[in-house]
Amino acid sequence: MNKEIVLQMKDICKSFPGVKALDGAALNAYKGRVMALMGENGAGKSTLMKIMTGIYSKDSGTVFYHGHEVTFKGTKDSQEAGIAIIHQELNLIQHMSITENIF
Ligand SMILES: Nc1ncnc2c1ncn2[C@@H]1O[C@H](COP(=O)(O)OP(=O)(O)O)[C@@H](O)[C@H]1O
């Protein structure tokens, strides 16, 4: 079984005015494995994914990608490195099918 960590997020903190969205969050993504990040509404899943892909900047913490520390400046930056985000909302193109939207 492959245990190579491709992406690692450590001690991630992020606050918005009046709310600490992430307080020491951590995530390991392994090569060849599908992972589901699950949690109640407002748990901070989207915020963590947006930090992973450079949409939001973190207040503190570290992100390693293939063993190197990275700070993506935006989705273009993360996508060029090989990380794509497909948003659940707002960014769908209405006249395209689900498959077309994903691709
Ligand atoms: N852009 C933002 N401005 C202010 N508060 C935000 C923003 N994005 C998320 N939050 C807050 O951060 C917390 C985590 O939200 P979110 O990451 O969207 O959770 P999830 O995706 O797990 O439902 C919530 O309390 C939410 O209201």
Ligand SMILES: [Mg+2]
């Ligand atoms: Mg969400």
